Amino acid sequence: MFRFKQIVWLWGIFCLLSSSCKARTFDFATPRLLILSNGDKESIQAADYLFQHLDKRNTEKAVLQIKRSDTVVEGFEGGIVYVEIVEDLGNDYEIINEEGRLSLFGRDRAILRWLSYMLIDRLGDYHRLKVADIPPGYLDFKTGKVDFAFKYRDPHLQPNMNQDISGILLTHNVDRDWGLWGHNLRKVFVGGIDTDVMALVDGRRDAEQYCFSSEKAYQAIKTFVLEEYGRGPRDARWFMIAPNDNDKVCSCASCRKQGNTAKSATAAVVVLLNRLTKEFPQDYFYTTAYRTTREAPKSRLADHAGVLLSTIDLPKSPQLDVNAPSVREFSTLLESWKQQTSQIYLWDYISNFDDYITPFPVLRRVQGQLVYFSKIGVDGVFLNGSGYDYSPFDDVKTYVLSAIMIDPSLSVSDLVKRYHQRFYPISADVLSSYLLEIEDNLDGRNSDLAIYSSFRESMKSYLKSDRFNKFYAELTSLSAHLEGDEALCIRKLLHALSYTKLQVDYHDGDIANGVLAIENNRVQFSSQNDVFINRLHESIEDGVTNYKEEKGSLEVYLNEWKRLKKTLMPMNRFKVSKGIGLSSSELLDEAFLLSDNKTGFVSDFNQGWLLAGEDVSIIGRNSNKKQGSIRLELRFLLNARHRMYIPDRLELWAEGTRMMVFSASDFVILENVATLKKDIDLLDHTDLEIKIYKNKELKNSVIACDEIQLY
Numbered sequence: 078m079f080r081f082k083q084i085v086w087l088w089g090i091f092c093l094l095s096s097s098c099k100a101r102t103f104d105f106a107t108p109r110l111l112i113l114s115n116g117d118k119e120s121i122q123a124a125d126y127l128f129q130h131l132d133k134r135n136t137e138k139a140v141l142q143i144k145r146s147d148t149v150v151e152g153f154e155g156g157i158v159y160v161e162i163v164e165d166l167g168n169d170y171e172i173i174n175e176e177g178r179l180s181l182f183g184r185d186r187a188i189l190r191w192l193s194y195m196l197i198d199r200l201g202d203y204h205r206l207k208v209a210d211i212p213p214g215y216l217d218f219k220t221g222k223v224d225f226a227f228k229y230r231d232p233h234l235q236p237n238m239n240q241d242i243s244g245i246l247l248t249h250n251v252d253r254d255w256g257l258w259g260h261n262l263r264k265v266f267v268g269g270i271d272t273d274v275m276a277l278v279d280g281r282r283d284a285e286q287y288c289f290s291s292e293k294a295y296q297a298i299k300t301f302v303l304e305e306y307g308r309g310p311r312d313a314r315w316f317m318i319a320p321n322d323n324d325k326v327c328s329c330a331s332c333r334k335q336g337n338t339a340k341s342a343t344a345a346v347v348v349l350l351n352r353l354t355k356e357f358p359q360d361y362f363y364t365t366a367y368r369t370t371r372e373a374p375k376s377r378l379a380d381h382a383g384v385l386l387s388t389i390d391l392p393k394s395p396q397l398d399v400n401a402p403s404v405r406e407f408s409t410l411l412e413s414w415k416q417q418t419s420q421i422y423l424w425d426y427i428s429n430f431d432d433y434i435t436p437f438p439v440l441r442r443v444q445g446q447l448v449y450f451s452k453i454g455v456d457g458v459f460l461n462g463s464g465y466d467y468s469p470f471d472d473v474k475t476y477v478l479s480a481i482m483i484d485p486s487l488s489v490s491d492l493v494k495r496y497h498q499r500f501y502p503i504s505a506d507v508l509s510s511y512l513l514e515i516e517d518n519l520d521g522r523n524s525d526l527a528i529y530s531s532f533r534e535s536m537k538s539y540l541k542s543d544r545f546n547k548f549y550a551e552l553t554s555l556s557a558h559l560e561g562d563e564a565l566c567i568r569k570l571l572h573a574l575s576y577t578k579l580q581v582d583y584h585d586g587d588i589a590n591g592v593l594a595i596e597n598n599r600v601q602f603s604s605q606n607d608v609f610i611n612r613l614h615e616s617i618e619d620g621v622t623n624y625k626e627e628k629g630s631l632e633v634y635l636n637e638w639k640r641l642k643k644t645l646m647p648m649n650r651f652k653v654s655k656g657i658g659l660s661s662s663e664l665l666d667e668a669f670l671l672s673d674n675k676t677g678f679v680s681d682f683n684q685g686w687l688l689a690g691e692d693v694s695i696i697g698r699n700s701n702k703k704q705g706s707i708r709l710e711l712r713f714l715l716n717a718r719h720r721m722y723i724p725d726r727l728e729l730w731a732e733g734t735r736m737m738v739f740s741a742s743d744f745v746i747l748e749n750v751a752t753l754k755k756d757i758d759l760l761d762h763t764d765l766e767i768k769i770y771k772n773k774e775l776k777n778s779v780i781a782c783d784e785i786q787l788y
Contacts, residue, residue: 101176103218106203109142109155116147117162123189124160131197134207141204158196162189168222179218191247192216211245212476213495215487226447229315229422229457230482233464236475246479251459256305256314256360260322262287265301276327286325289318289345290332295352302357315361317385318350319370326369336376342369347417350382363422366414373413383420385459386411388446393426394525395445408453415454422457423450426528427478430626431683433463435532435577436470436512438539440477440489441520447485458482467621469570470512473497489516501563504555511548515539531683532580533667542581549578572616575609576624576631579638582606583675583684593674598788599645600674610638628680637678647708647788649674650701651765659692659768670783671695677714677783679749682721686714689780695767699759699787706756708788711767713744713751714781721781722772723751731762741772 112131114124128145135141144150149157159180166184170192173180181196183189198214200206231249236242243250251258257265266274274294276286287294298318306314326332326342336344343364350362358381364370366386378384390403397404414421425446427439443460450458460478463471477492490513497505518539519526526538536542552571559567586592586602594603613635623629649672656668670677670687677685701707709729714721723744729737737757744751759765767785772778 103174103176103179104156105200107156108140109153110144111150111153111155111157112143112145113149113157113159114147115159115161119162119186120160121147123162123183123186123193126186126190127158127160127193127196130193131200131206134197134201136205136207141206160189160193162186169225171222172216172218172220174218174220187244187247190244194245209499213492213499215480215484215492215495225483226451226485227456227458227482229459230479231457231459232427232462232475232478232482233460234427234462234471234475234478235465235467236472237479238465242475246476247483248475248479254315255317256302257316257318259317260319262298262318262321265297267297267301276325277329277332278325278327283325285323286321286327288327288329288332289320289342289349290327290329290335295349298349298353299356302353302360308357309359311359313359313361315363316353317363317365318346318353319365320346320368322368324368336374340369341372343372343374344376346370347374347376347378347382351379354379354381361420363420365424366410371410373410374417376417378418378420381420383418383422383456384414385422385424386414387424388426389424391446392525393442393528394523395442395520396523397446397449399449411453411455419454419456421455422459423455424459424461426462427460427474428462428468429526429528429530429535431529432532432535432625433466433468433629434573434621434624435535435540435580436515436545436574437468437535438512438516438519438526440474440481440493441516442526443478444481444485444489445520447481451485466623467569467573467619469573470508472500472566473508473512489513501566503559503563504552504567507548507551507555511544514544532584533683536584542585545577545581549574569616569619569621572612572619573621575612575616576634578609579606579613582609586675587673595648598648600648601645602642610635610642625681633680634678637680637684641676644676646674646676647786649784649786649788650707651697651699651785651787653695653697653785655696656687656689657694657696658689659694661691665689665693668695671785672697673784675784676712677781679714682714682716682719682781686781686783689769689771690777692768692770693780695769695785697765697767697785699763699765701759701787706758708786709753709755709757710784710786710788711753712783713753714783715746715749715751716781720775720777720779722775722778724780725770725773727753727770728768729757730766730768731759731764736762 112124112128114120124145128143132143135143157178159178161182162185163182164184166182169184170188171182181189181192183192194211195214195216197206198208198211199218201208229249231251237248237250240253270284271293272282274288274291275282275284276288278286320342326337326340327345328337332345335348346364350364353362361381361383363383363385366384391407392401392403411421427443429437473493473496476496477489480487480492493513494509497509501508524538527534552567556567556571582592588595591603591605593600613631617631622631624631624634651672653668653672656665658665665687667687670685675685682688713723715723723741725741727739728735739753739755744753769780769782771780
């Protein structure tokens with residue numbers, strides 16, 4: 078296997094010692110290429126793959142002549158590309174670039190496939206090759222031995238679900254690479270969970286957690302692996318052996334003997350992991366540093382056993398402050414695990430899970446944090462994104478993230494621009510300039526961008542309405558001049574971004590800019606955004622079905638707009654000046670939502686509702702000129718999962734005097750909304766205060782109110 082490599086190595090040493098060879102490198106413009114391997118089975122297949130894909134992309138075979146051989150062709154004049162798979166290679170891959178010869182060595186076929194596409198793209202700079210369908214390469218093909226920054230790389234975005242794209246980008250995928258993922262150990266118990274497999278909790282067997290020292294549990298996992306994948310030869314698989322998502326720990330004699338405590342199941346889980354690696358030495362068995370397995374074990378994990386740590390509590394900002402409490406806590410946890418294993422993966426986050434569709438800047442943040450993760454010994458990264466749901470720019474993000482997980486020093490700007498120029502030749506500048514602008518805005522401010530953010534939060538941090546409207550208008554204008562795949566992709570993007578356009582209209586819309594119309598003292602949404610509603614309907618036809626993680630159906634979102642368009646609201650004569658938390662005395666930044674003439678979405682508490690976890694005081698002015706009684710109306714969202722309940726009571730104050738008190742019994746409940754409607758006489762008072770006291774039956778209850786109306 079190594080005879081060719083030894084010759085190449087000696088030749089490389091000779092060239093390093095010879096001054097005449099120092100400046101001579103492989104000529105990518107050579108008109109004749111020989112694809113060569115050393116003749117072993119794996120290397121032959123890798124060389125055949127390169128030859129076949131290069132040859133079929135060669136549009137001028139008379140100009141560029143490509144040959145394939147496993148032995149040096151006598152008298153051949155041109156450039157030799159030598160390919161060899163070396164399983165025990167000391168690095169992930171090695172390149173030797175010398176005059177007349179380019180040698181590529183990789184640990185496995187996947188790496189050689191990736192190198193092949195990198196090379197095809199590089200040769201495309203000098204020859205007429207069909208490369209328009211493959212992502213741009215970023216290797217310089219200089220002589221060197223290289224390790225990937227991370228061994229496991231998984232950008233969990235829709236394009237990475239495509240096996241061909243994943244292969245070209247050299248990424249992993251939880252669906253293809255993991256036999257078990259997340260809290261899904263129950264899958265191995267096909268016939269149901271035996272009593273002996275249940276955790277012993279407080280002296281009783283509990284079906285909600287497992288006994289990880291149980292022999293039956295081990296046998297069930299073993300049987301699952303054998304039946305699903307066999308022993309081999311086959312590609313390695315990863316298996317997540319994690320407790321269920323609760324705080325229950327098995328306290329049976331066997332688990333306690335292995336080291337379990339009342340709050341930690343780590344010891345028994347690690348014993349099980351190590352045992353499984355002996356049974357299946359080609360595979361990897363991981364657990365999570367989470368809840369009952371957060372604490373690191375006291376014993377060493379086997380070579381193919383590891384841990385997955387979540388970054389959920391780390392700031393989502395481009396530059397981490399290593400002295401911040403959350404960062405120090407994370408580093409301490411990671412270091413405790415690092416002392417017992419070298420296999421450490423991270424579960425990071427790259428989407429706004431409350432809004433998949435609005436463009437979300439994440440590339441520079443991930444790049445900055447990848448450098449830190451690599452430095453502290455992280456071996457793999459799962460970047461949790463919108464997954465199976467479409468999100469704008471997910472194709473370029475998949476490409477860039479896959480590249481910087483291999484080499485975090487690459488230029489994000491260059492990668493973005495090159496990708497768009499390859500796949501969006503007409504609209505590249507518009508796409509790149511907008512995406513990089515929001516990336517730079519976030520990077521320059523080093524903002525901590527939460528992965529669960531309302532649209533209003535996005536508008537405060539990086540999304541500027543005017544700039545987005547300009548971008549949307551430019552795409553609309555360009556779309557009429559596009560053809561082929563670019564036209565289809567931009568059409569889908571434009572349709573999906575109509576969601577964000579509607580969001581901008583909802584949050585910025587008023588009577589002055591025409592989004593709201595007024596007639597006979599009644600307010601409703603005008604027809605000027607009907608085109609965006611229609612485009613969003615077409616987006617569903619394009620296969621874009623969700624706009625967020627939880628109950629995020631676009632059909633439901635559009636039904637909310639359908640309701641809004643039909644709603645005629647009396648012109649609100651109450652104008653909020655400020656809101657204050659009664660216990661914290663903090664100003665409520667979003668108190669303006671209570672008098673903006675727009676009702677909230679019943680299906681989404683982030684849409685139009687003022688949320689408060691304490692009693693609040695709303696201060697405002699009544700501009701109603703009507704004599705006698707007027708109508709007071711308030712709406713509150715009810716959502717038990719998120720602790721949103723009917724307030725305990727409301728008080729109406731004027732000039733320091735409490736005028737009225739309303740209790741929960743005064744509300745009418747309909748479709749998860751509690752409404753208070755009362756005719757009141759303000760006795761010519763104009764300056765008012767409304768105190769809202771949250772529900773007292775639940776300690777952590779939340780107030781969710783969308784409008785305080787006087788009419």
